[in-house]
Each structure stands twice: as C-alpha cells, then as structure tokens.
Amino acid sequence: MSLPVIEARRDRRPPIIAPGHTFETVTDRISRVVLRRGTPRGWIVGFALSFSLMMVLFYATAVLLFRGIGVWGINIPVAWGFDIVNFVWWIGIGHAGTLISAILLLLKQEWRTSINRFAEAMTLFAVACAGLYPVLHLGRPWLAYWLFPYPNTMSMWPQFRSPLIWDVFAVSTYLTVSLLFWFVGLIPDFATLRDRSASRVGRATYGMLAMGWRGSAQHWHRYETAYLLLAGLATPLVVSVHTIVSFDFAVSVIPGWHATILPPYFVAGAIYSGFAMVMTLAIPIRKFYGLEDFITMRHLDNMARVMLATGLIVAYGYMMETFMAWYGGNPYESFMVLNRFSGPYWPQYWLLITCNVILPQVLWFKRLRTSIPALFGVSLIVNLGMWLERYIIIVVSLHRDFLPSSWGMYAGTIYDWSMLFGSMGLFLTLLFLFIRYLPMISIFEMRTLVPGAHVEEEAP
Amino acid sequence: MRRPPIYGLLAEFDTPTELVTAARKARAEGYRVMDAYSPFPIEELAEALHFHDRRLPLVVLLGGLFGGVAGYALEYWTSVIDYPLNVGGRPLHSWPAFIPVTFETTVLCAALSAVLGMLALNGLPMPYHPVFNVPRFALASRDQFFLCIEATDPHFDRVITRRFLERLDPLSVSEVDH
Numbered sequence: 001m002s003l004p005v006i007e008a009r010r011d012r013r014p015p016i017i018a019p020g021h022t023f024e025t026v027t028d029r030i031s032r033v034v035l036r037r038g039t040p041r042g043w044i045v046g047f048a049l050s051f052s053l054m055m056v057l058f059y060a061t062a063v064l065l066f067r068g069i070g071v072w073g074i075n076i077p078v079a080w081g082f083d084i085v086n087f088v089w090w091i092g093i094g095h096a097g098t099l100i101s102a103i104l105l106l107l108k109q110e111w112r113t114s115i116n117r118f119a120e121a122m123t124l125f126a127v128a129c130a131g132l133y134p135v136l137h138l139g140r141p142w143l144a145y146w147l148f149p150y151p152n153t154m155s156m157w158p159q160f161r162s163p164l165i166w167d168v169f170a171v172s173t174y175l176t177v178s179l180l181f182w183f184v185g186l187i188p189d190f191a192t193l194r195d196r197s198a199s200r201v202g203r204a205t206y207g208m209l210a211m212g213w214r215g216s217a218q219h220w221h222r223y224e225t226a227y228l229l230l231a232g233l234a235t236p237l238v239v240s241v242h243t244i245v246s247f248d249f250a251v252s253v254i255p256g257w258h259a260t261i262l263p264p265y266f267v268a269g270a271i272y273s274g275f276a277m278v279m280t281l282a283i284p285i286r287k288f289y290g291l292e293d294f295i296t297m298r299h300l301d302n303m304a305r306v307m308l309a310t311g312l313i314v315a316y317g318y319m320m321e322t323f324m325a326w327y328g329g330n331p332y333e334s335f336m337v338l339n340r341f342s343g344p345y346w347p348q349y350w351l352l353i354t355c356n357v358i359l360p361q362v363l364w365f366k367r368l369r370t371s372i373p374a375l376f377g378v379s380l381i382v383n384l385g386m387w388l389e390r391y392i393i394i395v396v397s398l399h400r401d402f403l404p405s406s407w408g409m410y411a412g413t414i415y416d417w418s419m420l421f422g423s424m425g426l427f428l429t430l431l432f433l434f435i436r437y438l439p440m441i442s443i444f445e446m447r448t449l450v451p452g453a454h455v456e457e458e459a460p
Numbered sequence: 461m462r463r464p465p466i467y468g469l470l471a472e473f474d475t476p477t478e479l480v481t482a483a484r485k486a487r488a489e490g491y492r493v494m495d496a497y498s499p500f501p502i503e504e505l506a507e508a509l510h511f512h513d514r515r516l517p518l519v520v521l522l523g524g525l526f527g528g529v530a531g532y533a534l535e536y537w538t539s540v541i542d543y544p545l546n547v548g549g550r551p552l553h554s555w556p557a558f559i560p561v562t563f564e565t566t567v568l569c570a571a572l573s574a575v576l577g578m579l580a581l582n583g584l585p586m587p588y589h590p591v592f593n594v595p596r597f598a599l600a601s602r603d604q605f606f607l608c609i610e611a612t613d614p615h616f617d618r619v620i621t622r623r624f625l626e627r628l629d630p631l632s633v634s635e636v637d638h
Binding site: 022023024027149155156157158159160161163165166169170173176177180181183184188191192194195196211212213214215216217218219220221222223224225226229230233234236237240244247444445447448452453454455456 | 475476477480483495496497498499500501502503504505506509511513516517520524534535538539542543545547550554557558560561563564565567568570571572574575577578579581582584585586587588589591592597598599600601602603
C-alpha cells in the first residue's frame with residue numbers, strides 16, 4: 001500500500017479534537033465547567049449520593065475500630081478477604097491513569113491529552129481508597145506508622161525481606177509520585193483559572209496554587225523537561241507497583257500464588273481494569289458536560305482496543321496457570337485448579353471467566369467499539385470481572401491449601417460489603433469535587449492540539 | 461546600577477508563529493535580556509531565544525542516586541548492623557530482597573527532585589512579577605502570545621525599542637511598570 005493511501009485511511013478515523021476549535025474556545029469550554037456560577041442540579045444529586053455512600057464507609061470503619069476486625073468475614077485459613085481483594089482491585093484501577101499520562105506521553109500518543117487529567121485524578125483517588133484497606137486490616141490501625149522505618153523506643157526496625165514492607169514503600173511512593181505528576185500538570189491550568197476567575201476567592205485560591213506561573217518560555221522549557229522526566233520515572237514505577245503487589249502473593253508458598261507468571265499478569269490485569277474504569281467514568285462525564293468535542297469516539301475506540309489487548313494477556317495468564325498446574329505435576333497446584341473449576345466457589349470462577357475473557361471479545365467488532373451503550377456495558381462487566389479475579393485468587397487459594405484438616409469457607413459480612421461500596425462512595429465524592437473545582441481536561445495541552453498551534457517555518 | 465524607570469516593553473502577538481519570528485528578529489537586532497510568554501509550550505521559542513538549561517536532568521540524576529543509596533543504606537544498616545535477625549540461617553545481607561525498596565526510594569527522590577528542582581530553577585513560587593501589571597497579560601494564559609524586552613538589556617531604549625517592536629506587527633505594545 002502506498003503512503004498516500006495509508007494517510008487517507010488514517011484521516012478517515014474520527015479526529016482527536018472536533019474541528020473549528022481555537023485556543024480561545026478550548027480554554028473557555030473547559031474552564032467554564034469550573035468557573036460557572038451556580039452548580040448544576042445533576043452534580044448536586046450525584047454528589048449527595050456519593051457522599052451518603054461515603055458515610056456508609058465511615059460507619060463501617062467506626063464499627064471496625066470499635067469492635068475489631070472480627071466484624072469482617074475473615075478467619076483462619078482465609079485471613080485475607082475483601083480487604084485485600086479491594087486493595088488490589090483499587091490499586092489496579094489506578095494504574096490506567098499513570099499509563100495514560102506517562103507511558104502514552106512517552107509514546108507520543110496525542111489522543112491521551114483529553115483524558116489524562118481525569119485519569120490521573122482517578123489514579124489518586126483509587127490509590128487513596130486502596131490504601132485504606134491494608135491499614136484497617138492491621139487490627140490496630142492507629143499504629144500504622146509502625147510500618148515506616150523510624151528510630152523508636154522499641155529499638156526495632158521493619159523486616160525489609162518481607163513483601164509486605166515492599167508494598168508500603170511501593171504504594172506510598174506511587175501515591176506521592178502520582179500526586180506530584182498531577183499537580184505539575186495542573187500548574188499552568190491554575191494560572192488560566194486565576195486569570196479567568198471572576199470571584200476574589202477564586203483568584204486568590206487558584207493564584208496561590210499557580211504559584212505565580214506566567215508561561216515564560218524559560219519556565220516552559222524546564223517544565224517540559226521535568227514533565228518528561230516524571231513520565232519516564234512513573235513508567236517503571238507503575239510496573240513495579242503492581243509487580244510488588246503480586247509479590248505479596250508470589251513470594252508465599254500457597255498453591256495458586258507461588259508462580260512466576262503473577263507479576264506480568266497482575267500488571268496486565270491492572271491496566272485492563274483501569275481502562276475499564278476510565279471508560280466507565282468518561283462516558284457519563286463527556287455526555288453530562290457536553291465534552292464530546294474533546295473526548296471523541298476516537299478516544300473511546302482506542303481505549304476499547306487497549307482493553308481488548310490487555311484482556312487477551314489476562315486470558316493468557318489464566319490459560320497458563322491452568323496449563324502449568326497440569327504440566328508442573330504438583331498435586332496441590334492441580335487440585336487448586338480443579339477446586340477453582342468445580343469447588344464451592346465455581347459460580348464465582350465461571351462468572352469471572354465470562355466477564356473477563358468471553359464477553360469482552362465483542363470489542364473485536366468495530367460496530368460495538370463505536371457504540372456507547374456497548375462500551376459502557378463492557379466496561380462495567382470488566383470492572384466486575386477484575387474484582388472477581390482477585391476474589392478467586394485470594395479466597396480459593398487460601399480456603400483449601402495443603403491439609404484437608406485446615407480447610408475452611410469464607411464469605412463477606414455486611415461490613416465487608418459496606419466497606420466495598422462505601423469506598424466507591426469515597427472515590428466518587430473525591431471525583432465529584434475534582435470535576436467541580438479543577439479543570440478535568442488539561443487546558444494547556446489541549447491548546448497544543450488546536451490547528452495553528454504549530455509554528456510555521458518560512459522558507460529560508 | 462541605577463534601576464531603569466520601567467521593567468520593559470511588552471509586545472502582544474496573535475499566533476505562535478508571529479511570536480517565534482519576533483523573538484528571532486529581536487535576537488538578530490542584538491537584544492539579549494528578554495523573555496517570551498505563551499499559553500502552551502512552544503519548542504521553537506526556547507531555540508529562538510537561545511535558551512539552554514541542562515541543569516534539571518542533572519538535579520534529577522543526583523536526586524535518584526541519593527534516593528537509591530540512602531534506601532539501600534537504610535536497609536543494610538537496619539538489617540545487618542542495628543537489628544540483625546537470624547531467619548532460618550539466611551544471610552543478614554540478603555541483597556536481592558533489598559532491591560524493591562531501593563528501587564522505590566530511587567524513583568521517589570528522583571521525582572521529588574524533578575518537581576522541586578523545576579520550581580526552584582524557575583524561581584517559583586513568585587507572588588509578584590511586573591508583567592502582571594499589564595492588563596492584557598491575563599490573556600497570556602488563554603490565547604495570546606507576548607514578547608518582553610527588558611529594560612536591563614544594554615541595547616534597550618524606551619523609544620527605539622518601542623519603534624522596533626512596532627515594526628514586528630504586534631497587536632499592541634505596552635510599557636511594563638515595576
């Protein structure tokens with residue numbers, strides 16, 4: 001195929017920004033969401049619902065602090081239950097944000113521009129939700145600072161050979177770096193809001209956050225270097241975080257956990273669930289705020305393709321686990337797989353396979369990749385499937401290990417469920433506040449996509 | 461040196477191309493102390509102003525090295541010297557187990573130095589800057605492009621520089637008060 005033909009084919013894809021936009025319209029359209037007077041009724045209703053759901057989390061946490069972790073369904077042998085399932089699920093969701101903002105930046109994927117800001121916000125809030133669970137699982141969460149190495153009167157130090165302490169470092173570094181990346185991206189947009197805000201409070205608040213940013217060429221030069229370096233640092237970081245999360249399992253000797261495939265398959269699963277969550281959030285937001293010009297069908301199509309690809313990697317992971325259980329000849333491993341297929345948790349297992357492997361195959365079809373209801377449905381299904389995956393990995397492996405005399409059963413209690421749904425309330429509350437008070441699309445990066453943003457060189 | 465009566469002269473342009481051309485011409489005219497302001501990063505602009513600063517990557521490298529060494533040293537000192545714990549006769553200095561934390565502290569310190577280094581080299585936070593005295597400058601964060609020739613430039617002359625800037629076909633030229 002000759003080059004012009006490829007070019008022509010490429011041009012037929014929907015644009016990443018609708019035609020007719022200028023620096024002015026891009027700035028005004030995005031900043032208007034934040035700067036408008038009065039709050040839309042839909043926002044108030046959504047915020048109220050999320051806030052109530054967050055109160056459920058607070059109630060469940062209060063009960064937990066008062067009565068101890070016995071209110072959860074965990075027991076011996078299943079000492080890790082919903083808390084760790086939810087932790088891994090939320091952390092995984094966060095990973096797509098970093099992937100979009102860092103990895104796609106390094107790969108010069110311009111379409112990432114209109115979704116990176118809220119994907120990064122999603123990362124932050126998801127990591128905040130994830131961080132709650134291991135801390136609450138400690139039993140005495142008020143002593144959580146014991147996890148950090150600091151000189152203390154007990155003359156003790158953390159055990160650095162344990163994956164659990166690696167986790168502390170990985171998750172806290174990830175939260176810090178995600179916050180830095182997000183904040184650095186916001187600085188020029190804070191300056192825009194400072195200059196555009198009509199209220200005194202707005203000018204003062206955004207002014208302080210912008211720190212005197214004035215768009216100087218020298219500043220932009222260093223800014224871009226810093227942004228690129230941060231992206232370069234965040235890329236291995238995001239891979240390391242879910243790898244270390246998988247080490248929590250892989251370093252142990254439990255059947256189904258002690259496998260070298262866990263790190264890559266955890267990372268792929270994280271990106272899979274994260275893109276599903278970005279899609280779940282982007283579809284209603286673009287509709288409600290009329291941002292279809294900026295988050296176009298092209299974005300949704302690309303995200304669907306990433307989901308399809310990572311979903312296939314995850315499916316390969318499931319296949320390899322099963323294959324190795326047979327090929328490895330270890331009776332405990334093969335029992336674990338049979339127990340997944342036909343043990344007491346078989347409905348959850350087969351639901352997981354349906355949600356994560358079978359149904360997402362519809363994304364092969366272009367017609368469904370460009371249908372909003374289909375995409376929204378698939379994204380919800382994948383979110384559910386990825387939660388079930390962690391449930392299966394944790395519960396099914398623990399409940400029947402080596403000795404039948406130590407077998408047991410596990411089910412979440414009302415407090416487990418209220419913490420899961422309550423954490424969604426926390427997540428959505430933070431997200432609603434973000435949408436209302438901060439620009440949800442990076443304004444300065446959108447300006448670079450406008451035709452006319454490129455310097456035309458005169459012939460010398 | 462006597463403080464010049466004004467900070468400089470600010471010319472406003474409509475497109476990035478005009479701004480880059482103006483910056484090049486000002487440079488060719490002999491002006492050196494100047495800065496350009498735009499609502500988004502323009503690669504050619506730093507080039508046109510001959511602005512090169514390679515210190516930031518070095519700051520990040522040093523930050524990362526510090527983080528890595530400090531993280532590993534912490535693990536070594538606590539596990540081998542201050543609190544040796546014999547776990548099934550395994551070596552106290554079990555270096556493979558120390559790698560994940562070393563990696564994380566490296567990335568953490570490198571990222572912190574990237575952000576703090578960028579802000580420090582840019583002189584931010586800066587609560588006051590003279591260019592904000594020009595009312596039109598509020599558009600620098602929206603859709604307009606500005607070139608400021610500062611009064612400390614040896615070639616600067618309130619009248620001649622103004623005439624030069626007006627020849628570049630700007631939307632407006634304003635004096636920037638201190």
